[in-house]
Amino acid sequence: MLIVRRARVPVSLLPVRPVGAQIDALEPAVLCDLAIDGDRIAAVVPGGQLDSHPAAREFDAGGSLVFPGFVDAHVHLDKTHTWHRAPNRSGTFMGALQALADDKVHWSEADLHRRAGFALRCAWAHGTRAIRTHVDTGPEWGERSHAVMAALRREWAGRITLQAVPLCGGSDYLSAAGERLADLALRHGASALGGFLIMSGELPAQLDRMLAIAFERGVGVDLHVDESGNPQAECLRLVAEAVLRAGFSLPVVCGHCCSLAVQDHARAQSTIALVREARIGIISLPECNLYLQDRRGADAPFPRTPLWRGITLVHDLMDAGIPVACASDNVRDALHAFGDYNLAEVYAQSVRLAHLDARLEDSVRVVTRTAADLIGLPDRGRIAPGAAAHLVVLEAHRFSELLSRPSASPLCIDAEEIHRPSVPPFAELNDR
Numbered sequence: 001m002l003i004v005r006r007a008r009v010p011v012s013l014l015p016v017r018p019v020g021a022q023i024d025a026l027e028p029a030v031l032c033d034l035a036i037d038g039d040r041i042a043a044v045v046p047g048g049q050l051d052s053h054p055a056a057r058e059f060d061a062g063g064s065l066v067f068p069g070f071v072d073a074h075v076h077l078d079k080t081h082t083w084h085r086a087p088n089r090s091g092t093f094m095g096a097l098q099a100l101a102d103d104k105v106h107w108s109e110a111d112l113h114r115r116a117g118f119a120l121r122c123a124w125a126h127g128t129r130a131i132r133t134h135v136d137t138g139p140e141w142g143e144r145s146h147a148v149m150a151a152l153r154r155e156w157a158g159r160i161t162l163q164a165v166p167l168c169g170g171s172d173y174l175s176a177a178g179e180r181l182a183d184l185a186l187r188h189g190a191s192a193l194g195g196f197l198i199m200s201g202e203l204p205a206q207l208d209r210m211l212a213i214a215f216e217r218g219v220g221v222d223l224h225v226d227e228s229g230n231p232q233a234e235c236l237r238l239v240a241e242a243v244l245r246a247g248f249s250l251p252v253v254c255g256h257c258c259s260l261a262v263q264d265h266a267r268a269q270s271t272i273a274l275v276r277e278a279r280i281g282i283i284s285l286p287e288c289n290l291y292l293q294d295r296r297g298a299d300a301p302f303p304r305t306p307l308w309r310g311i312t313l314v315h316d317l318m319d320a321g322i323p324v325a326c327a328s329d330n331v332r333d334a335l336h337a338f339g340d341y342n343l344a345e346v347y348a349q350s351v352r353l354a355h356l357d358a359r360l361e362d363s364v365r366v367v368t369r370t371a372a373d374l375i376g377l378p379d380r381g382r383i384a385p386g387a388a389a390h391l392v393v394l395e396a397h398r399f400s401e402l403l404s405r406p407s408a409s410p411l412c413i414d415a416e417e418i419h420r421p422s423v424p425p426f427a428e429l430n431d432r
């Protein structure tokens with residue numbers, strides 16, 4: 001057993017909000033003592049109230065902020081770390097898709113394993129303990145990528161929980177290819193069906209068929225929707241309508257939802273009401289949106305000053321009681337040139353970009369508890385008896401310190417082991 005003393009735990013990650021305690025809205029965390037027994041958290045009590053145990057080791061967190069292992073609910077491990085050989089020189093969405101399509105000739109099993117494995121080592125060093133990756137999956141290929149993700153899932157078992165979701169076109173579901181792609185992914189252990197949706201008259205039929213295929217196989221869906229600044233893009237609304245039409249009761253998650261933020265207020269609010277009724281969870285990808293959205297004048301030379309941040313209506317969604325998570329999305333590829341699978345950094349950027357400092361207590365859930373719930377891992381992302389014993393001891397005593405210096409490499413506690421993993425050097429990738 002390991003006893004962790006003086007851990008400053010965000011209150012919204014505890015099993016219950018401390019009764020009677022004065023919680024400062026700008027410092028929504030309290031000192032706790034924790035007991036870890038094997039790979040589970042055994043006890044969480046107010047600081048100073050846990051008795052010593054003759055067989056237990058003790059660790060003094062010294063009042064540092066302690067988070068549960070982070071949960072990255074939306075990444076792309078098949079595309080990651082390709083920037084050096086497939087950069088996006090125009091900075092546009094279409095430029096990114098072309099660069100990545102051209103790069104796919106390099107996606108051998110060894111190449112996928114090296115890049116995705118490197119990404120997992122980065123994530124591990126930054127304290128992430130569960131990841132859901134989307135995987136490009138087409139009628140002619142995808143098998144290899146899913147096989148590599150399945151291999152990595154086995155290699156990382158017990159350290160990082162790795163989920164995969166197939167990424168294909170919504171129209172694929174209208175042909176026989178749809179079932180084949182779904183079964184290909186599920187054969188390799190996929191956690192949900194996925195898709196990149198585009199507005200068209202066929203979209204309702206695509207969604208009806210996709211939900212039917214998912215229901216038959218007992219899995220939910222995790223979709224890419226409305227990743228643009230076009231107010232006419234209303235895939236989110238159509239997904240909500242399809243879910244309600246089908247009475248689909250398995251988990252539904254929609255990522256991006258950028259265009260919601262540029263729509264007429266009343267229209268956006270009515271879409272949010274439908275999303276709530278359909279019990280859809282939202283994953284915002286703030287860093288990727290900031291990079292890719294509002295690249296104005298794509299035909300003109302760089303640079304043009306962007307006028308909006310690209311993120312969805314995070315506060316409106318949260319106000320409606322809709323679960324909202326934030327995640328890394330693309331890292332060092334043509335869709336997002338930067339990143340390091342560092343969720344402390346993603347969290348800090350999300351706070352800044354979405355003004356989540358206005359609801360700091362809730363905000364910590366976007367990369368922990370809510371992210372875990374949305375990908376079906378209810379024992380992750382919280383500090384509670386019975387939860388998985390993955391803790392991140394940050395080099396910060398206050399939120400303002402964490403949000404000002406999120407890149408400091410954290411001390412990690414996994415099961416009863418205390419360690420400080422380090423990120424792999426980029427030089428490992430440079431000649432590939």
Ligand SMILES: [Zn+2]
Pocket residue numbers: 074075076134224255329330
């Ligand atoms: Zn994505």
